[in-house]
Amino acid sequence: VAARALFGSCLYVLEHVLPRYGVIVTFVDGTDLEQWRTAITADTRAVFFESISNPALEVINIKAVSDLAHEVGALVVVDNVFATPVFSRAVEQGADLIIYSTTKHVDGQGRTLGGVILGSTALIRETVEPYMKHTGGSMSPFTAWMMVKSLETxxxxxxxxxxxxxxxxxxxxxxxxxxxxxxxxxxxxxxxxxxxxxxxxxxxxxxxxxxxxxxxxxxxxxxxxxxxxxxxxxxxxxxxxxxxxxxxxxxxxxxxxxxxxxxxxxxxxxxxxxxxxxxxxxxxxxxxx
Structure with a gap:
């Protein structure tokens, strides 16, 4: 189950790529808790949303949606780019996996591309690391160094x-x-x-x-x-x-x-x-x- 208000490329993946692998995606108005409540069922494996949507800047109630998802054992995946790690601790509000495009505020100077997925050590090792190792997603050492330096400011x-x-x-x-x-x-x-x-x-x-x-x-x-x-x-x-x-x-x-x-x-x-x-x-x- 995903919020309808998403970045264009995310919408494309959810609408056209994931269905090829048998993943059924239901879209909801992310600001309407009743729509989340109706869409999240025992078959739901994950929910996905931007905590602040791009570009209309709708704000999703992370804790409320997370509580609904966890009732059926679904993972909560949050794109937290607009909220930034400075102001938002999505994991403390119930998110299981938090996504940041480090190209944005982390780098902060338009120099390089990157991204991170944050979560518990157990969840990252179980779900994220195996996929990355077998599909080749890897940040270069120099890019990682620039990102770490940028975190200082x-x-x-x-x-x-x-x-x-x-x-x-x-x-x-x-x-x-x-x-x-x-x-x-x-x-x-x-x-x-x-x-x-x-x-x-x-x-x-x-x-x-x-x-x-x-x-x-x-x-x-x-x-x-x-x-x-x-x-x-x-x-x-x-x-x-x-x-x-x-x-x-x-x-x-x-x-x-x-x-x-x-x-x-x-x-x-x-x-x-x-x-x-x-x-x-x-x-x-x-x-x-």
Missing amino acids: IDLRVRAQTATALALAEALADHPKLHRMIYPGHCSHPQHALVKQQMGEGGTVLSIDVAGGQEATFKFLNALQIVIISNNLGDAKSIATHPATTTHQRLPEAQKTILGITPGLVRLSIGLEDQADLIADFHQALASC
Whole structure:
């Protein structure tokens, strides 16, 4: 059983790859506990979700879903990238396996690619290590060294980025050129109370929906001077991504609508630039569209 709001490539694997191996995947609205309760049965072997979804930033109640899964003996697998290891201890809330793309906040400077799967020693040795040994998944020593060095500063970086993300969210919350601003750490977020309870802070990513559709959105993106356009996140540089034409471009339009991925939606990964400079860049770019 998986939350419907996922990264585009994850959706593809769940919808098209796993069924080839006899795995049946049921999708639910990750924010609706009753849908989880109905979908999780005695046949369920695992549940999978992003603790904060990409790019609509829906927040999943890790403990509540984990409790439901564990009642039938299912594993709980959580993609915790947006929540970051700085703010979220998913294992303490019931997750069995936690996934991080270390390309994002762990590296933090867009230099290299990697990922980690975290869990109990017994579970990792039983389920993860044998698979990796026989399929060849292995991080190079140099990449591992860079990741370990980056961990020395991850707390400082992520907390600074989060402070700027909140400042930007407050600056853009009522902007006339935006249909909506989505940030888990802002009081306007529908699950703000859960965010405060589960993470304490809202993280480094926010999304905005630019009025005027794709044409106006592209004008906005092209007018940005400090922020770069890329598909990455968690970098020291602030990054803007247009999900409808990049990370989720292959999804049918109806599915994009369900997931809140409109032509005007822009995912913003906030970096380490000066707050005032960054906010000014967004204001001038929005004025241009």
